[in-house]
Amino acid sequence: MVNENLNFKIDFTSSKNFSISKYSKKILSQVEDPVSISYYLSPKLKSLYPQVKDVTDFLQSYAGESKKVSLEIINPAKENIAKKLSEAGIRGYPIRTSSADSASITNVYSAIKIDYLGKSETIPFVLNISRLEFDLTRKIKSLVEEKENPVQVVCASSFANGYNLAFQYLGAEGFSVIQTSLPSEKSSSVDISFDELPNIPLIIFGSDKFTKSDCKVLEKFILNGGKVFIASQPYSIDFEDNWSVKQNESNQLFERLMFTFGIYFKQTLTCDISNLRITMTSNSDVNGNKKASQTEYINYPLWISLRAQKNAVSGLSLFWPCAFDIDDEVAEIENLKTVPILFTSSRSWQIPRTESFITNPFAVPKTAESEQEYSSFSVCAFSAKENEKSPSLILFADQYAFSDSLLSYNSNSILDVDSRSLDFLCNGIFILNGEDELLTLKNKTTFNTSVYKISNENLREAAIKTLLITCFLPIFINLTIGFVFFSKRRRFNK
Numbered sequence: 001m002v003n004e005n006l007n008f009k010i011d012f013t014s015s016k017n018f019s020i021s022k023y024s025k026k027i028l029s030q031v032e033d034p035v036s037i038s039y040y041l042s043p044k045l046k047s048l049y050p051q052v053k054d055v056t057d058f059l060q061s062y063a064g065e066s067k068k069v070s071l072e073i074i075n076p077a078k079e080n081i082a083k084k085l086s087e088a089g090i091r092g093y094p095i096r097t098s099s100a101d102s103a104s105i106t107n108v109y110s111a112i113k114i115d116y117l118g119k120s121e122t123i124p125f126v127l128n129i130s131r132l133e134f135d136l137t138r139k140i141k142s143l144v145e146e147k148e149n150p151v152q153v154v155c156a157s158s159f160a161n162g163y164n165l166a167f168q169y170l171g172a173e174g175f176s177v178i179q180t181s182l183p184s185e186k187s188s189s190v191d192i193s194f195d196e197l198p199n200i201p202l203i204i205f206g207s208d209k210f211t212k213s214d215c216k217v218l219e220k221f222i223l224n225g226g227k228v229f230i231a232s233q234p235y236s237i238d239f240e241d242n243w244s245v246k247q248n249e250s251n252q253l254f255e256r257l258m259f260t261f262g263i264y265f266k267q268t269l270t271c272d273i274s275n276l277r278i279t280m281t282s283n284s285d286v287n288g289n290k291k292a293s294q295t296e297y298i299n300y301p302l303w304i305s306l307r308a309q310k311n312a313v314s315g316l317s318l319f320w321p322c323a324f325d326i327d328d329e330v331a332e333i334e335n336l337k338t339v340p341i342l343f344t345s346s347r348s349w350q351i352p353r354t355e356s357f358i359t360n361p362f363a364v365p366k367t368a369e370s371e372q373e374y375s376s377f378s379v380c381a382f383s384a385k386e387n388e389k390s391p392s393l394i395l396f397a398d399q400y401a402f403s404d405s406l407l408s409y410n411s412n413s414i415l416d417v418d419s420r421s422l423d424f425l426c427n428g429i430f431i432l433n434g435e436d437e438l439l440t441l442k443n444k445t446t447f448n449t450s451v452y453k454i455s456n457e458n459l460r461e462a463a464i465k466t467l468l469i470t471c472f473l474p475i476f477i478n479l480t481i482g483f484v485f486f487s488k489r490r491r492f493n494k
Contacts, residue, residue, distance in 0.1 A: 017129060017445045018058065020065050023437040024137045028066040031144055035069045036115040037062075037136075040076045040085060042108035048095065051128045052110055058129050059112075062136060076109045088113060090124050112136070116143040134442040138174060141438075148176040150200045151429055152192075156182055156250075157206020157399055158236060166205070166402045169422040175429065184211040194221065201227040201432045203425070206399040207254035208236050215257045222392050223260075223334060227432035229425065231396040233322040234258075234265045237359070239405060245269070245320070245357040261383040261393055262331030262338045263324050268350035269357050270323040270377055271301035273367070276410065278303065280361050298361045302351075304344060306379070311341045311427075313443060316420040317410050319400035320359070323350065323377035335386050342380035342396075349373040382431070390434035396424075 039059055045052050056073065063071035076082060082092065092107025112123040114136070121139035126132060142149065151170060155163060170177050180194040180202075194202050195217050202221070207230075210218075222228050234255035235247040255265050278300045283293040304318040323344065331338045349368035351358060358364050368374050379398065382391035400406045401421040410418045430439040 018054070018061075020062055021133065021137075021441055021444065023441055024062070024133055025065055027137050027141050027144070028069060031066055031068045031116075031140070033068065033117055035066075035140060035143075037069060037071045038113045038115070039071065039073045040081075040090065040109045040111045040113070041073060042076060042092075042106075042110065044095070044106065045108050045110055045127075048108075049110075049127050054129050055110070055126055055132060058132055062133070082107070085109065085111065088120065089122055093125060114139055114143065116140070119143055130445045131442070133444065134438070137441060138438060142174065149174055150176045150178055150197075151203060152178040152180045152194055152197055152200050153203045153205070154180055154182060154194050155205050156209045157232075157403075158208040159206060159239065159399065159403055159405075162404055163205050163402055165404050165407050165417060166422055166425065169419060170426065170429075173426045175426070182209060182211070182214045183217050184214050185209065194218075195226075198224065198226050201229070201429055203429075204228065204230045204232070205402060206236070207232040207234065207251050208248060210250040210253050210257075212253055215253050219257060219260055225392070227390075227392060229394045229396065229428045229432060231402055231425075232399045233320065233397055235322070237320050237400065239400070243359040245353075245359060258324075258395065259330065260334060261336055261395070262327040262329075263381060263383075263395055264327060265322050265324045265397070266350060266377075268322070268352050269302055269359070270304065270318075270321045270344060270379065271349050271351055271365070271368075272304040272344045273301065273347040274305045274307055274345045275299055275301045276303040276305055276317060278361060296362075299366060300361045300364070301366060302359060302364060304348075304379075306342065307345055309343065311380075312420070312424055314420050314423075316424055317401060317406075317418065318379060318398045319406050321379050321398040323348075323379055324381070324395075324397060326378065326381060331383065336383050336392075337386050338381055338383040340378035340381045343376045343378060346376045347374050348377055349375070350377070390432060390436075392432075394428045394432065396428070 037059060039056065041052060041056070059071055059073075063069045074081075076085065076092070085091070090109070090111040090113065092109050094105050095108050096103065096105050110126055112126060112135075114121045114123075121143060123132075123135050123139070126135075141147075153163070153167065153170075157163075167177055167179075178192070178197070178200065180192045180197065183193045183195060185191070186193045194204075198221065204218075218228070232254060234251045235245050236251065238244045238246060258265065276299075277297055279295065280298050281293060281295045283290060302320050304321060306312060306316050306318055308315045321344075326338050326340060328338070350373070351365065380394070380396045383393040383395070384391035402425060407417055407419075407421070427439055427442070430436070430442070
């Protein structure tokens with residue numbers, strides 16, 4: 001709430017979205033040399049996007065937390081510095097403006113540049129404060145500590161369409177990506193095997209190329225303190241052809257490796273009533289007989305729409321995931337604690353393998369055969385040593401959620417990629433690095449939009465709370481403001 005006459009602000013948001021967090025204050029207190037924040041704001045944006053006023057206000061509050069931090073708000077058109085901004089990686093965004101007799105396209109700016117000891121970081125475009133504090137604090141932290149936030153990535157998948165979008169997203173989130181290899185694939189002295197960088201967190205996509213020696217090295221890497229995010233099922237899907245399920249020896253070796261951490265994959269495919277609708281064109285029936293071509297919009301239960309939950313507040317999509325069980329006693333042998341962190345809905349079920357898995361969208365069962373088969377299943381877990389806060393391993397039971405093909409398929413356009421799984425991947429690296437405070441800051445303005453249900457027992461209590469907030473609180477605030485204003489005016493008249 002803002003009252004410009006009295007010049008004070010009260011942040012009533014539950015997560016204090018408009019207030020500076022303790023973590024940011026801690027980072028700013030470590031700044032020993034001047035930090036200059038320049039906010040390049042086009043005046044036209046103020047009328048088109050009023051929320052940029054929140055950005056300005058927040059930057060002023062942020063800079064006010066430290067005498068070492070200065071803020072300058074600059075009109076790019078007035079200063080005529082478009083070329084300088086372009087050299088810094090900041091470009092204008094075209095917007096269309098029109099009047100009664102003309103229309104034009106104008107480049108506008110809402111960019112932030114942070115300078116510290118001759119080095120700089122930028123936030124190329126910002127319209128609201130949803131990630132502003134996280135980006136500011138992370139970039140200042142990186143400048144002050146002179147850290148590049150490296151992460152190594154191994155593609156152990158035979159999936160032809162790769163993970164370029166994941167690489168780009170990691171880079172955009174401030175990680176310095178190093179592509180490494182499995183020890184068995186190191187072909188020359190130029191290649192780097194992941195075990196040569198034991199202090200850098202590791203991401204592994206897929207398990208189609210593991211050898212027995214690779215599994216031993218990876219197990220040793222994790223148990224000796226390495227940090228690993230593995231995204232894989234214990235099989236692969238022929239996405240380019242008929243979506244058949246394959247399991248080679250490498251997948252089986254990976255599956256057995258997970259036993260060390262008390263993770264036992266089910267010999268099934270996981271389905272869910274909460275799933276994605278896909279567009280399919282077919283010219284054959286279930287038995288393979290030719291028929292007239294037809295297009296259908298099909299709910300495909302093997303492509304799961306994971307609902308919003310604690311560790312995925314916006315939900316995310318899974319493609320042919322394989323759920324697993326956790327055996328605590330097995331994990332304890334290595335002094336580990338393995339905990340599930342992502343779950344399917346309670347209307348999820350398993351498709352067992354007969355001769356082969358049924359993956360044909362026209363043939364796959366749309367529901368379980370009986371009510372008893374429905375349950376919620378674990379699809380992601382982390383494993384940590386019992387005396388450590390941050391985990392050593394995060395297992396995400398789906399390699400395809402991060403692949404270019406499936407990300408593109410599940411997105412509106414190439415410019416509007418469904419990045420929820422990539423965001424979860426980055427969050428996983430923060431967790432592995434023990435940067436929980438930074439992750440909390442990132443999720444500060446992220447809301448769980450899933451429907452919140454109230455039981456009959458809690459209905460009365462919830463109704464009273466709602467009545468107090470919507471009716472009596474505004475009256476109390478207005479009375480308080482009126483009293484303060486009246487008191488000041490009375491003293492002024494005296």
